[in-house]
Amino acid sequence: MDEAKTEELILAAARTIFVRKGKEGARMQEIANEAGVNKMLLHYYFRNKEQLFRRVVEDIVKQLIISVVRISVQADTFREFLETFIDRHIDFLKSNQDIFYFLLWEIRKDETIAKDIIMETFMSMGGTPFDYITEKINDAVEAGEIRPMHAPDFALSLASLDIFPFFVMPLFSSVGRLNESQVEELLERRKQEVFRVLWNDIKR
Amino acid sequence: MDEAKTEELILAAARTIFVRKGKEGARMQEIANEAGVNKMLLHYYFRNKEQLFRRVVEDIVKQLIISVVRISVQADTFREFLETFIDRHIDFLKSNQDIFYFLLWEIRKDETIAKDIIMETFMSMGGTPFDYITEKINDAVEAGEIRPMHAPDFALSLASLDIFPFFVMPLFSSVGRLNESQVEELLERRKQEVFRVLWNDIKR
DNA sequence: GTCTATAATAAGATAGAC
DNA sequence: GTCTATCTTATTATAGAC
Missing domain, CATH: 1.10.357.10 (Tetracycline Repressor, domain 2)
Incomplete structure (x- = not known):
């Protein structure tokens, strides 16, 4: 899986979950599952929840x-x-x-x-x-x-x-x-x- | 502080915080502070966050x-x-x-x-x-x-x-x-x- | 870049003294 | 009924191997 694709997957998943549950209701694990990637990669690409949001x-x-x-x-x-x-x-x-x-x-x-x-x-x-x-x-x-x-x-x-x-x-x-x-x-x-x-x- | 009053204080505070931040965004500690009571009393009166909500x-x-x-x-x-x-x-x-x-x-x-x-x-x-x-x-x-x-x-x-x-x-x-x-x-x-x-x- | 394992923290819930 | 102290769990965040 190359860089660009993973980042896109995470962004799309994050959008789905944030929109559905709000900033606090959303879970990093849930976003990772939705994206089908390892949870750790969210931090690798976006540092933390705040910046991803x-x-x-x-x-x-x-x-x-x-x-x-x-x-x-x-x-x-x-x-x-x-x-x-x-x-x-x-x-x-x-x-x-x-x-x-x-x-x-x-x-x-x-x-x-x-x-x-x-x-x-x-x-x-x-x-x-x-x-x-x-x-x-x-x-x-x-x-x-x-x-x-x-x-x-x-x-x-x-x-x-x-x-x-x-x-x-x-x-x-x-x-x-x-x-x-x-x-x-x-x-x-x-x-x-x-x-x-x-x-x-x-x-x- | 008698029962009825504390319960009212908590309810009013919970309303303020829940309305402002949503269910997940609200913190039990924050509600307790807003009410000016010990955090533990929220559980005493309402068992848990879900029921208070x-x-x-x-x-x-x-x-x-x-x-x-x-x-x-x-x-x-x-x-x-x-x-x-x-x-x-x-x-x-x-x-x-x-x-x-x-x-x-x-x-x-x-x-x-x-x-x-x-x-x-x-x-x-x-x-x-x-x-x-x-x-x-x-x-x-x-x-x-x-x-x-x-x-x-x-x-x-x-x-x-x-x-x-x-x-x-x-x-x-x-x-x-x-x-x-x-x-x-x-x-x-x-x-x-x-x-x-x-x-x-x-x-x- | 990606993974597993684990640390660090935050937050909800409870025990037990008064 | 109320408090302090503490437990438990959930969740974010990081270290380090590959």
Whole structure:
């Protein structure tokens, strides 16, 4: 087994376990098992748990940002932009739910670790998703396509309607006694729901 | 120091630490320090960490449910109900942000513990908040006050717009480079924002 | 670079005196 | 009920052979 491959195996395993159990809940032995390598190699490559953790958070944030950039939409109208953004964003969230739980939890628990990494990474990549959306909104307001508004308010509503359902779905489906197919239907309807609610609120 | 008081001290401290650090991140010694009692007493009163944790989660969920019940609104119209509900709910969230992070994280991490307690507690108290809102919606739809709709869709949008901003605020304020007073203003505007967006979508 | 063995430490749990 | 001291176990981390 050569260097690069082992390191990759460990990183992938560490990511899986950290995201699932959090920094403290994760065990070095568990990560080693998941990676199929000797526990000692985690220390060889990453010195200690702390550094392995930091590296995992860094990689997640970078991937997240790249995905968001990829989600960026070339659209002539704000309506078209919004429709496409919601569509792609929800698809993305479907496959990456766990990352958001993990990041938000770790950020709140220990602001100095995850939050710093996130901001540094954003800045090194030329801006935040927030800046991107704010610009789109302001352009559309100026062009008279949508009513004048405070961009952060809208961005926050958009993020809420997009992201939150994925957060609470495990609890929501119990509390609402929804079976699996009902949950599936609900998430399918979600894209149109979110677009309709927001668009009705802002269109001229 | 008599029995009841010590037990209360420990419970309050355990809640603070568990909510802040999660089940694994919390240390028995840390809880003892926070409570100002000998570490050994945690075992005397609650046998082990697991049982102390369960007790804390139970208490939080019960308090949450009682608060929601207290939030219940006697209103003649759905419009009035919605307005008041949002107002009280956001006020409540302002003072209880951390609990939601904690509960959602613990639920996702280990469904069998927190989720079971939550559902049991809901049931022992005669129903979920979800049932309550669903009933209100269906009544208002029948009365022709609002358009026909799928109740879970609306409940989910309501919950998203209400709760999510509190979740992401620490990150959002960095990413959006908002200072403290801007965050304060934004949260103040939130009640009207949420009501307007939702009401425009459902009114007849 | 990888392994086995083991050290070092941290953390939960208990015994027994008061 | 509460304390000090201690045990036990779990977990991270390192030494040293190959």
